[in-house]
Amino acid sequence: MATARTRRRKSRSPIRGKVRLALIGAGGMANGVHYPSLSEMADVDMAALCDLVPDKAQATAKRFGIPKVYSDYRKMLDEVRPHAVYALMPPHHIHDVAVEVLNRKHHLFIEKPPGVNAYQNRQLALHAKRNGVIAMAAFQRRYVPIINQLKKRVEAHGPIHTVEVNFIKFAPDPVNYYGGAIDILSCDAVHAVDTLRYLCGGDVLSVASSVRALDADSPNSFYALVTFSSGVTGILKTNWACGHRVFSVEMHTTGMSAYAEPDVSGAIYKDGSTEPEPYDPAGCAKSDATWHKLGFFGENRHFIDCVKSGKQPCSNIEDTVATMELVDRIYHNVIPGA
Ligand SMILES: NC(=O)c1ccc[n+]([C@@H]2O[C@H](COP(=O)([O-])OP(=O)(O)OC[C@H]3O[C@@H](n4cnc5c(N)ncnc54)[C@H](O)[C@@H]3O)[C@@H](O)[C@H]2O)c1
Known part of the structure; x- marks a missing residue:
């Protein structure tokens, strides 16, 4: 039986092959820049998508060829067991989801801001550190x-x-x-x-x-x-x-x-x-694509590379x-x- 310690060691070991992603959110940023970026990467498996609005989830999954669709992200995480999770949702709703993802020892990518204030950001950074996982906030101008x-x-x-x-x-x-x-x-x-x-x-x-x-x-x-x-x-x-x-x-x-x-x-x-x-x-x-010119492809590539290598990203949430x-x-x- 896997103990918390062995689970933690597993999440830290370098990933060979494709990085399996579970995606939360089928809104504007997801469809406009992040999923187009991820879908260009041969070493990424966009394995499952969750949104509270089933029509949005279905339409986005169809557009990017994502095979599994959920409306409950916990169920998705139980079943998909991803290497990393994208949570692309409003800042005042992100904290609870992010804490759950980090405590399940998944690497995490969230949009900016990383919580509604410095206190929430600091708490997320503590959760990431305690769980030995990578957590990155999407400040795309750095990329x-x-x-x-x-x-x-x-x-x-x-x-x-x-x-x-x-x-x-x-x-x-x-x-x-x-x-x-x-x-x-x-x-x-x-x-x-x-x-x-x-x-x-x-x-x-x-x-x-x-x-x-x-x-x-x-x-x-x-x-x-x-x-x-x-x-x-x-x-x-x-x-x-x-x-x-x-x-x-x-x-x-x-x-x-x-x-x-x-x-x-x-x-x-x-x-x-x-x-x-x-x-x-x-x-x-x-490239003339917006997501390349404005840094979105670069930040997503950087996150995937960090997940694979175990290195902390430039815009890690600490x-x-x-x-x-x-x-x-x-x-x-x-x-x-x-
Ligand atoms: N980097 C940038 O330039 C930039 C620009 C705009 C917005 N953002 C940020 O991106 C984030 C998302 O913005 P958006 O415009 O894509 O929002 P959006 O409202 O278009 O999409 C959010 C989606 O998340 C879903 N959702 C919310 N809670 C959920 C849950 N618990 N489980 C599953 N799905 C859930 C909603 O149903 C919605 O479809 C925000 O944090 C925002 O600040 C960043």
């Missing part, structure tokens, strides 16, 4: 080909001293995610917070912020100046009361500046030149605690009057 290629290029020129991440949207009031279950900064603008941490590196030393509710009842505008132990200064500009949607990054070292808007274009400027050296998102990704803690510090370190 965007054009961003990583520009980062490498700037770092080859000199140490990055300044990073700016800009994420603006037009989102008329009332703006609240999931009926107010979670705030804008923790739920969605957190992408920019995580990207800032990723590009700056090191630990957060200090934060000075502006948090405002612009023509809204709840905060929808967040600006921050963040210093990092790496020596990099980070500038965060997130605002949901703007005229359109833009996600862009800037990285600077002495003599070189890089700019990227991952779904549009990128460029390098060198030594005062006014002529940009263009970077093309599709060229960098070697690391993302620091992202959620930076969200807290942005709320708590508002400059008087800002």
